[in-house]
Amino acid sequence: MxxxxPELDKKIDEWLTWDKNTSTLAAIKKLVNEENFSELSKVLLNRLSFGTAGLRGKMAAGYAAMNDLVIIQTGQGLLKYLEHCDKNLLVNNGIIIGYDGRYNSQRFAELTATIFLHSGYPVRLFSQMVPTPFVPFAVAKYKSAIGVMVTASHNPKEDNGYKVYGPNSSQIVSPVDKEIQKNILDNLVPLDTSWDTSVLKSSKLLTDPLKETLDDYLNVVKETIIPEHIKINEKAKILFTYTAMHGVGYKYVKEVFNVIGILMVPVEKQRDPHPDFPTVKFPNPEEGKSSLDLSFKTANENGSRVIIANDPDADRMAAAEKNENTGEWKVFSGNELGALLGWWCLYCFKTKYPKEPLENTYMLSSTVSSMILRSMSKKEGFNFIETLTGFKWMGNKTVELINQGKKVIFAFEEAIGYCCGTAVMDKDGVSAAFQLATLTSFLSQQGKTLTDKLQEIYNEYGYHVSLNSYFICHDGEKIKKIFERIRNFNGPNSYPSGILKEKYKISTIRDLTTGYDNSQTDNKAILPVSKSSQMITFNFTNGLVCTLRTSGTEPKIKYYTEMCAAPGDLNRTAIIATLKEMVDGVIEELLQPVENSLLLKAD
Structure with a gap:
């Protein structure tokens, strides 16, 4: 038939010849028998592209999805890339591979291990599901050539992903992703040995790093925490409610909490890994109260006033605190937790190293996150660096600073990602949980809550009030048109000058898609530019910072806004009112949600 x-005929023949997975092979055969050429074109003529986030997509048949054949092609390309760039490191120290609790995660991890073992390279494959941060931690521990974590983090249950860490234990950045993609495309034919997973039972090159990695991780926790703070944890006896959100976190957070004297009660229905995430609409604590209903119930039943939540691969952390007077729960935003953890990491650093000069010390956050660390740095004397969105940028910048003899004590992004210290060059929800729990105990000894401390931080460094959300849009062309309209708002190559009939004027604009930045004398952006994603930041004359951007892994248009008030401006009500008025104006005038049929985030 x-x-x-011709191109589609070729791809069908390829798939039917190459794929040895009975399920995905049958799915393509079914489409062929039905003569569903439109769907076949969609899944075979398009290809899931390897980027700095690795791979992430729906699990299904075809080159445009996550499946055995695509994973084998990716693994073969990754191996060839490593042989070209640092074969000695690969020979000596091999590769680290971990996986989460999603459908096919262990299978994809084992296929990757199979490819490297058949080629004669050492493989350290975790024998059980692990948090994502354990992979970069192990890469650093074993000085591995690369690390692979099979996870789609907090994406829907239908998805999976393939995340790659470089030999510096941080996520890869360009041009490494492009070089890996080239090697994948040059090695698409699956070797017979790539399907032969029997090597996992016989190869002496295969080892399990789980016990050593966990022991070392716990030792780092012991070395990090100030001994007096363990005593405070034990004395405070605060009961924390913990949810793993049907992910991998419970076992590991429990181990860490036992070491530092923290008590916790788990949300039983969400304690153990489950690939269907049956109790939540989205397995993402960033979604707010809608994802924490069972946590509130568990906490209320057990007299617990603080909730700590990880996402399914435990690299993110969310938290909520109960107001003892009203009974209401406050879910902290990512920026609020960034302020609390930033203050705490600075306090612990100064306590532990009182003679260490702060001019050699750094904190980092991404460009769409709160600028609270910048405000702290101006008063405290440490250095602050703003990076592009994503921990790949903060992780690699941290490595660069360490190589220069600098100290990095904290990094965060508003999407509930935190890196406390430098044991893991990525966001780590397990270490963030231990730090936040210890901060809670520390404050309780002073009769304070996390909310009290947050208020103190804003009183000292100025209110930083954020309003962030997103719209869902599955039409890529429509998203492109929205941003092109903004770039030609008042005629060709003319951005908006203000909103709400110029009531609020824009002072500077930075467009990291085109490289335009009129805050620079040459109008050229300093931060890296990427034409493959949309990102425009507006600075208003009254202190509002607003960034509009697309997501690299989800069909979303995100907006991030923050009003940075000066220290001493305590009229929070007026600040919030102005923020809401301006955000409404930005949404209606620039994004036009009604005209563009955009769906607002549901909570």
Missing amino acids: STRT
């Missing part, structure tokens, strides 16, 4: 499209 011919589709009358």
Whole structure:
């Protein structure tokens, strides 16, 4: 049978010849028998592209999805890339591979291990599901050539992903992703040995790093925490409610909490890994109260006033605190937790190293996150660096600073990602949980809550009030048109000058898609530019910072806004009112949600 499209005919023949997974092979055969050429074109003529986030997509048949054949092609390309760039490191120290609790995660991890073992390279494959941060931690521990974590983090249950860490234990950045993609495309033919997973039972090159990695991780926790703070944890006896959100976190957070004297009660229905995430609409604590209903119930039943939540691969952390007077729960935003953890990491650093000069000390956050660390740095004397969105940028910048003899004590992004210290060059929800729990105990000894401390931070460094959300849009062309309209708002190559009939004027604009930045004398952006994603930041004359951007892994248009008030401006009500008025104006005038049929985030 011919589709009358030579390229599609070729791809169908390829798939039917190459794929040895009975399920995905049957799915393509079914489409062929039904002569569903439109769907076949969609899944076979498009390819899931390897980027700095690795791979992430729906698990299904075809080159445009996550499946055995695509993973084998990716693993073969990754191996060839490593052989070209640092074969000695690969020979000596091999590769680290971990996986989460999603459907096919262990299978994809084992296929990757199989490819490297058959080629004669050492493989350290975790024998059980692990948090994502354990992979970069192990890469650093064993000085591995690369680390692979099979996870789609907090994406829907239908998805999976393939995340890659470089030999510096941070996520890869360009041009490494492009070089890996080239090697994948040059090695698409699956070797027979790539399917032969029997090597996992016989190879002496395969080892399990789980016990050593966990022991070392716990030792780092013991070395990090100030001994007096363990005593405070034990004395405070605060009961924390913990949810793993049907992910991998419970076992590991429990181990860490036992070491530092923290008590916790788990949300039983969400304690153990489950690939269907049956009790939540989205397995993402960043979604707010809608994802924490069972946590509130568990906490209320057990007299617990603080909730700590990890996402399914435990690299993110969320938290909520109960107001003892009203009974209401406050879910902290990512920026609020960043302020609390930033203050705490600075306090612990100064306590532990009182003679260490702060001019050699750094904190980092991404460009769409709160600028609270910048405000702290101006008063406290440490250095602050703003990076592009994503921990790949903060992780690699941290490595660069350490190589220069600098100290990095904290990094965060508003999407509930925190890196406390430098044991892991990525966000780590397990260490963030231990730090936040210890901060809670520390404050309780002073008769304070996390909310009290947050208020003190804003009183000292100025209110930083954020309003962040997103719209869902599955039409990529429509998203492109929205941003092109903004770039030609008042005619060709003319951005908006203000909102709400110029009531609020824009002072500077930075467009990291085109490289335009009129805050620079040459109008050229300093931060890296990427034409493959949309990102425009507006600075208003009254202190509002607003960034509009697309997501690299989800069909979303995100907006991030923050009003940075000066220290001493305590009229929070007026600040919030102005923020809401301006955000409404930005949304209606620039994004036009009604005209563009955008769906607002549901909570």
